[in-house]
Amino acid sequence: MRVVLLLSSATGKRICTILLGMLLILVIIFFLHRELADNQPAVQTGLPLSGRGIVIDPGHGGYDPGVFRRSLTEKNLNLAISLVLRDYLQGGGARVIMTRETDRDLLVLPAAGPRKRLDMKNRLAIIRAANPDLLVSIHVNASPSPLWSGAQVFHKRNCAHGHKLALLIQEELKRVLQNTNRPAQEGDFFLLNEAGVPAALVEAGFISNPEEARLLADERYRSRLAWAVYLGIIRYFDSVYSPAAD
């Protein structure tokens, strides 16, 4: 009986030692794991637009050229500017959704009714499905007078966030391009009105002004334009979501 007890005691000690050893190993693994996790860079932290969803709508496309002068067509300029803007925004960490990425309209299905309205409704469907933080629509302007010039940003009436967004993009366009004194302005545009998120429509310049048409045809100028819009968007998120805001 005593031998059995002695054996039991020895076995018990061994089991205790093994259990303690296992516990120690588990504790070491736990702390090692935590340290490794702490040292892992969180996905895209530090990028200015991390976690932001942004829809870019390059105006017109496909059957709808928008305004044009000679070989320059608004739909192509809108798309070219938008694709550069997309790259800047994605580089800044944003989730970017485009209403189109090629020269196409949004007449997804043949349907009755005016084509323009159907195109707009389908753009709106893309915007709503994307559930973004903001929308920016890119266009090029034209006027009967060749004298008018300058990029200008529009926003929905009575939309404080849209107004802020347009104001900041306009400021950056002025600063970066050094060729527009136009103010951000209210505008009555279907997508701005219906998007349900802060939205700005950028008229990138007047194709009817020979000098501005020449600039718009220049890839480097379009990149500067897209850069200005990008900076305006960053400033918007900084101002709206910083702890000091409101």
Ligand SMILES: [Zn+2]
């Ligand atoms: Zn347009």
